[in-house]
Amino acid sequence: xxxxxxxxxxxxxxxxxxxxxxxxxxxxxxxxxxxxxxxxxxxxxxxxxxxxxxxxxxxxxxxxxxxxxxxxxxxxxxxxxxxxxxxxxxxxxxxxxxxxxxxxxxxxxxxxxxxxxxxxxxxxxxxxxxxxxxxxxxxxxxxxxxxxxxxxxxxxxxxxxxxxxxxxxxxxxxxxxxxxxxxxxxxxxxxxxxxxxxxxxxxxxxxxxxxxxxxx
Amino acid sequence: xxxxxxxxxxxxxxxxxxxxxxxxxxxxxxxxxxxxxxxxxxxxxxxxxxxxxxxxxxxxxxxxxxxxxxxxxxxxxxxxxxxxxxxxxxxxxxxxxxxxxxxxxxxxxxxxxxxxxxxxxxxxxxxxxxxxxxxxxxxxxxxxxxxxxxxxxxxxxxxxxxxxxxxxxxxxxxxxxxxxxxxxxxxxxxxxxxxxxxxxxxx
Numbered sequence: 001x002x003x004x005x006x007x008x009x010x011x012x013x014x015x016x017x018x019x020x021x022x023x024x025x026x027x028x029x030x031x032x033x034x035x036x037x038x039x040x041x042x043x044x045x046x047x048x049x050x051x052x053x054x055x056x057x058x059x060x061x062x063x064x065x066x067x068x069x070x071x072x073x074x075x076x077x078x079x080x081x082x083x084x085x086x087x088x089x090x091x092x093x094x095x096x097x098x099x100x101x102x103x104x105x106x107x108x109x110x111x112x113x114x115x116x117x118x119x120x121x122x123x124x125x126x127x128x129x130x131x132x133x134x135x136x137x138x139x140x141x142x143x144x145x146x147x148x149x150x151x152x153x154x155x156x157x158x159x160x161x162x163x164x165x166x167x168x169x170x171x172x173x174x175x176x177x178x179x180x181x182x183x184x185x186x187x188x189x190x191x192x193x194x195x196x197x198x199x200x201x202x203x204x205x206x207x208x209x210x211x212x213x214x215x216x
Numbered sequence: 217x218x219x220x221x222x223x224x225x226x227x228x229x230x231x232x233x234x235x236x237x238x239x240x241x242x243x244x245x246x247x248x249x250x251x252x253x254x255x256x257x258x259x260x261x262x263x264x265x266x267x268x269x270x271x272x273x274x275x276x277x278x279x280x281x282x283x284x285x286x287x288x289x290x291x292x293x294x295x296x297x298x299x300x301x302x303x304x305x306x307x308x309x310x311x312x313x314x315x316x317x318x319x320x321x322x323x324x325x326x327x328x329x330x331x332x333x334x335x336x337x338x339x340x341x342x343x344x345x346x347x348x349x350x351x352x353x354x355x356x357x358x359x360x361x362x363x364x365x366x367x368x369x370x371x372x373x374x375x376x377x378x379x380x381x382x383x384x385x386x387x388x389x390x391x392x393x394x395x396x397x398x399x400x401x402x403x404x405x406x407x408x409x410x411x412x413x414x415x416x417x418x419x
Binding site: 040041043044047048051056058059060062088089092093095096097 | 337338339341342344345346347349350351352353354357358359362389390393394
C-alpha cells in the first residue's frame with residue numbers, strides 16, 4: 001500500500017513536470033518575442049529577399065515578399081519543412097522559425113509596398129494581360145485573376161503575384177511539378193496549379209511573368 | 217603643348233587598337249600581370265582574376281576609379297592603377313581575364329572544410345547567417361556581377377570578409393551586413409572551403 005502510494009506520487013510528479021514542460025514549449029511558440037529578435041530575423045530575411053522585400057536576383061531569384069499574403073508564406077514555410085516543396089536552403093530557414101516569429105514576419109512583409117522590380121521583356125505584355133484576365137480557354141488555362149484576384153493581390157493561401165520577380169515566376173511555372181507537391185503523403189494546395197502549368201507554353205509563361213513583374 | 221599633342225596621339229593609337237585583347241599584344245594587360253601574375257592566377261595580396269565574372273571585374277575596376285571600393289590595398293594599389301582607365305578598357309580587360317582558365321588556390325585549412333561548406337550552402341539560420349549559395353551559385357561560380365568565389369585564395373577571402381565587418385567597401389550591399397554577422401571562426405571556415413573549390417564548372 002505504502003509502495004503504491006509512493007509510486008502514484010512519483011507518477012503524479014512526472015506528469016506535473018511533463019505538463020509544465022509542455023506548457024512552456026507551447027508558450028514559446030505563441031508568446032511575444034523581443035523586438036531585437038524580430039529585427040534580427042527581419043534583417044536576415046531581407047538580406048536575400050531585398051531591403052524592402054522587393055525580391056533579389058542572385059544566382060537564384062529570391063521572390064518578392066512585400067505585400068505577400070501571410071497565410072501563403074506560412075503555408076510555404078510549412079511546405080518546406082514537410083518536404084512538400086523542395087528547397088534545401090528554405091528547409092533550414094523554416095526550421096529555425098517559431099510560429100510567433102512567422103506571425104511577426106508575415107505581418108511585417110504584408111505591409112511593405114515597394115515598387116515592383118520589373119525587368120520582364122516588354123514585347124508580349126498584352127498577351128500576359130490577356131492570359132491573366134481571360135485565360136486561354138482553348139488551351140484549358142483558366143484566368144489567373146479568378147483565384148489570384150483582379151489586382152493579383154491573392155487571398156489566404158493563394159499568393160499575391162503582382163510585382164513578383166520575372167525570373168522567379170518563370171522558374172516556378174516552368175518547374176512546378178518538380179518543386180512543389182513533392183510529398184505524396186501530404187495534401188498540397190499546389191496541386192491546383194499543376195494542369196495549368198502543364199498547359200502553358202514557355203512563351204506564354206514568359207508573357208504572363210513579364211506582365212506580373214510590372215504590376216503594382 | 218608639344219607633349220600634350222603627342223600624348224593625345226598616343227591615346228588615339230591606343231584607342232584605335234580595339235578588339236579582343238591578348239596578353240602578348242597589350243601593354244594594359246601587362247600592367248595588370250605585374251601583380252596579378254602572368255596567367256592572372258593572383259600573387260601575394262593581388263587576387264586571382266582568371267575565370268572571374270567579367271561584369272564583376274568591370275564593376276570593381278570602376279569602383280576603384282570612383283573610390284567606392286576603399287579597402288587598404290585597393291587604396292594603395294588599385295586607385296592609382298584604375299585612375300586612367302576608360303570604361304571601354306575596363307570592359308575589355310574584364311572580358312579578357314574572364315576567359316583565362318583558373319586554378320584553385322587550395323591554401324585553406326582542410327580541417328575547416330566541412331564547416332565552411334555547411335555555412336556556404338545553407339547558412340546558420342539560428343544565428344541569422346544567410347546561405348552564400350543562393351547568390352554565388354552551387355559551385356561558387358558566381359553569375360553576372362556577382363563574383364566567382366571558388367578557388368580564390370584563403371588570405372584574400374578572409375581579408376575581404378573581415379574588412380566588410382570593419383566598414384570598408386560599405387557600398388557593396390548586402391555584403392557588409394552579411395560579413396558582420398560572421399564570427400572569426402566562421403570566416404576562416406568559409407575562406408578555407410572556398411579556396412579548395414575546383415573550377416569543374418568552368419564555362
